[in-house]
Amino acid sequence: MTVPYSVSRRGVMLALGAGGVALGSRRPALADPVFAEYPFQLGIAAGDPAPDGFMIWTRLAPRPLEIGHGMPSAPVPVKWEVATDRSFSNVARSGETIARPELGHAVHVEVGGLEPGREYFYRFTAGAERTPSGRAKTAPAPGSSVARARFGVLGCQAYEHGFYTAHRKAASEDLDFAYFYGDYIYEGRGSRTYTGSGGTMENPRQHVGGEAYSLDDYRRRYALYKLDTDLQASHAATAWFVTWDDHEVTNNWVGAIDDGVPPEVFLLRRQAAAQAFYEHMPLRRSAFPRGSDIQLYRHASWGNLLDLNLLDTRQHRTKQPCGDSWNATCDGVSDPRAQVLGEAQEAWLYRNLERSEAHWKVLAQQIMVMDLDRKEGPEPGYNLDTWAGYRIPRQRMLNRLRDRRIGNTVVLTGDEHQNYAGELYVDGRNPEGAPVAAEFVTTSVSSSGDGQDQRADGRRYLAENLFLKFNNAQRGYVVCDVTPERWQTEFKVLDKVSEKGGTLSTRAKFAVANGDARVVPA
Incomplete structure (x- = not known):
């Protein structure tokens, strides 16, 4: 019988005797692996670009869908290289790391010592097998003058609902980076x-x-998801900032709550989900799970142009009001004890916003901030899994932006499986004065199937919510083109995802001018 992987007996015994721990020169030599099947079937990825480097990721899995993924219970050496050119004739950094069985033989390398604001290429080698090369850009130097940034926003990629044509198209966009807002699986x-x-x-x-x-x-x-070659191409094309939403664990979960499940049991599920998320994402060591907790909110900058506040609106949130009903409201919407970000994350966000000297302050998060009235007639009804179901923390955040005069704030959101563009007011039913910030909601890559240009409820939303400027219900992604003078969001949509080969088009472009949060057609 052919085995998918083999090392020498001595190499395995040395590895097991050391407990799989690498401590500089004290780590025992591990034998180079020999694979019966290609071990890099899940692709490669880069993430969290900084001025001096970025994360690079891969996972050894010769038989990805089998228990054990075709690997032995032993650590395996993996070499990596980062170069300034695709041919790797000028290698800037290289090294060796260990793919550990405790982490499903996933590899996370924090590459440092690179030059700011430039393009690099990376690849991995294990035994005689090598990955294709991936591309990533380092962030510009802190505070440096940046004339333009161009980045993508993607998320909500239900494998069953359609093909990942959006990822294939996004891979050809020549983006500085991508923001993935969640629902990876x-x-x-x-x-x-x-x-x-x-x-x-x-x-x-x-x-x-x-x-x-x-x-x-x-x-x-x-x-299963990472075997998709369109998704692999999207990862290989640029570095991603990744956050999660709900389906990485279970639908509409918050905190330690999953209806009908004892909290201590649900935390076991969260722990498994957090570890698997970390294992498969290009996340830094700071995100390493601790039990059921994983540190996902974090800050990044792109020179003096962008401050990115990557938020986590699931892990620290209180339970949705009104039984998480759809298109409803109740007294619980105004619960003064309610939290979306949790006290620590909220305080962290306010500090970042008030200290920021960047042209644009970005809230990259998961659930809609616009308090969109979705119910026909005079009585309001909200999606209670959005910020609209948490009136007090929502008002607290928007009042902070308004009262401290934190201008040029743009919110990037997903989860809705539709495109939206709109303006943020403390009370959307009474939009008085100038908007506090702008919000752009990106549709799904595939979730909810082909969709349509606009649903009947979408037309009603536009008519009844004065702050809403655009709605569309097709699949696709967003490209943000940002300069100090102007933020432009381009909504790119596909005619179909139920079959491969969907046609991509630009459905709309909307812009926000420096110093003015109004959302206008571009």
Whole structure:
């Protein structure tokens, strides 16, 4: 019988005897692996670009969907290189790391010592096998003058609902970086059909296995998604800033709450989900999970042009009011004890915003901040899984922006499976004076299927919410083109994702001028 991987007995015994721990020169030599099948089937990725470097990631998995992923329970050496050219004739940094069985043989390398504001290429080698090269840019030097940044926003990629054409198209955009707002995987069991606002449709492809609960379940789900070559191309094209939303764990979860499940049991599921998320994302060591907790809110900058506040609106939030009903309201919406970010993250955000000297302050997060009234008639109804279900923390944040005169704030959001552009007021039902900030909501890569240009409820939202300027219900992604004078958001949509080969077009462009939060057609 052919085995997928082999090392010498001595190499395995030395590795196990050392407990798999690498401590400089004291680490025992590990034998080079020999793989019966290609070990880099899940691709490569870069993330969290900084002025002096970025993260690079891969995972050894010769048989990605099997328990054990075709690897032995032993550490394996992996070499890495970062070069200034695609041919790797000028290698800037290189080294060796260890793919550990405790982390599913995932590899995270924090590359430093690079020059700011320039393009690099990276790759990995294990034994005789090598990855294709990936591309990433370092951030400009802190405070340096930056004339322009061009980056993408993507998220919500339910594997079953459609193909990843949006990722293939985004890979050719020549972006400085990408922001992925969440729902990288969906946790549900495989299903032949999907029922949504457009009725019941046949899924073009299916999940393998049942709903994800254990670490092995989540690992296989990530492996299934990462086997997609369009997604791999998107990762290889530019470095990503990654956050999560709900489906990386389970639908609409918050904190330690999952209805019908004891909190201590749900935290076990969260722990498995957090580890699998870390294992498969290009995240820095600061995000290493501690039990069920994972540190995902963080700050990044792009010279003097952008301050990026990457938020986590799931882990520190209190339970949705009104039983998490749809298109509803109740007294719980005004609960003064409610939290979206949690006290520590909220205080951290305010400090960042008030200290920022960047032209644009960005809140890169998951759930809509616009208090969109979705109910027909005089009585309001909200999506209570958005900031609209948490009136007090929402008002607190927007009042802070207004009262401290923190201008040029742009909120980037996902989760809705639709495109939206609009203006933020403390009370959207009474939009008095100038808007406090602008918000752009990016549609899904594939979730909810092909979609349509505009749904009936979308037309009603535009008519009844004066702060809303644009709505569209197709799949795609967003490209933000930013200068000190102007922020432009381009909504790129696909005619279909139910089949491969969808046609991409620009559906709309909206802009925000320096010093003016109004959202206008570009």
